[in-house]
Amino acid sequence: MSLTIQQIITDAKKLAGRLKEQDSIAGSLLTETHAISKKIDAMKQFQEEVDQLNEVANQKPHSQLIANIQKENRHLREIQQENRELRSALEDYHITLEHIMSKYRAHTQEQIYKSKVDYKALQNQRYQYIIQQQADKIQEMAAIMQKAAMMDEDKELRFEEIVSQLKAENQGLRELLALSKRLDATNMEDKNLQTES
Known part of the structure; x- marks a missing residue:
C-alpha cells in the first residue's frame, strides 16, 4: 500500500488546516488570558485604593462611616423633635x-374700683390701712x-442657645454627608475607570 502524492498533499492540507485552527484557538486563549x-x-x-481610603478614614470601613452618618441623622431628627416640643411648650407658656396677665389686669381694675374712697375721708386711719393693703398687693403683683x-427671657435665651447648637450640629452633619458623597463619587469614578479599561 503505497501512498500517492495526492494523498500526502491532502493529508498535509488537513494538517495545515488543523494547525491554523489550533493557532487561532491559542491566539484567542492568549487574548483572554491577557484580559x-x-x-x-x-x-x-482597586483593593489597594480601598485600603488607602480606609486608612484615611481612620481605619473605618465605608459601611461604618455610613452607619455613623445615619446615627447622626437619627440624633438630629431627635433634636429637631425636641426643638418642636420646646417651641410648643414656649407657645403654651406665652398663652x-x-x-395670667389678663386676669391680673381685670383683678387690678376691680380692686381699683373697689378701693375708690372719698379723699376727705383719707384722714381716717381705716382708709389708710386699706390703701396700704392695696399698695402691698400691687407691689406683690408687680414683683x-x-x-x-x-423667666420668659431666660426661656428665650435657652431656646436661642439650643437653636444655635442645632445649627452647629446640622452644619457638621452636612459636612460629613458631603464627605461621604465625595467618597462615593470617587469610588464610582474608580469603578467606571476600571470597567472602561
Whole structure:
C-alpha cells in the first residue's frame, strides 16, 4: 500500500488546516488570558485604593462611616423633635402668661374700683390701712409680673442657645454627608475607570 502524492498533499492540507485552527484557538486563549490578567491587576489596584481610603478614614470601613452618618441623622431628627416640643411648650407658656396677665389686669381694675374712697375721708386711719393693703398687693403683683418676665427671657435665651447648637450640629452633619458623597463619587469614578479599561 503505497501512498500517492495526492494523498500526502491532502493529508498535509488537513494538517495545515488543523494547525491554523489550533493557532487561532491559542491566539484567542492568549487574548483572554491577557484580559483576565488586566482584570486581576485592576482588582488589585482597586483593593489597594480601598485600603488607602480606609486608612484615611481612620481605619473605618465605608459601611461604618455610613452607619455613623445615619446615627447622626437619627440624633438630629431627635433634636429637631425636641426643638418642636420646646417651641410648643414656649407657645403654651406665652398663652398662659397672657391669660395670667389678663386676669391680673381685670383683678387690678376691680380692686381699683373697689378701693375708690372719698379723699376727705383719707384722714381716717381705716382708709389708710386699706390703701396700704392695696399698695402691698400691687407691689406683690408687680414683683410676680417681673419674675414672670425674667423667666420668659431666660426661656428665650435657652431656646436661642439650643437653636444655635442645632445649627452647629446640622452644619457638621452636612459636612460629613458631603464627605461621604465625595467618597462615593470617587469610588464610582474608580469603578467606571476600571470597567472602561
